[in-house]
Amino acid sequence: MDNIFLKQKKRGRPSRCPDLDTLNLLYTTKTTTEIAELMGVPRDTVRGWIRRARKVARAAAEEKKEAGV
Numbered sequence: 001m002d003n004i005f006l007k008q009k010k011r012g013r014p015s016r017c018p019d020l021d022t023l024n025l026l027y028t029t030k031t032t033t034e035i036a037e038l039m040g041v042p043r044d045t046v047r048g049w050i051r052r053a054r055k056v057a058r059a060a061a062e063e064k065k066e067a068g069v
Helices: 020-029 032-039 043-067
Strands: none
Touching: 020 032, 020 043, 032 043
């Protein structure tokens, strides 16, 4: 696995969660099982990443909607 997907947390070990753009690209082209195998994590971990990414995307859309853009 390439370390280009890893991001450093403030403390502790690096997170295996890719940034939102990378996760979106992976999710549009692969299944959660394939992403999990690629990243070396359990499938449920990938599902959690996707759930959090959707939550962030919804919040950003709401902010944009409230700003009238």
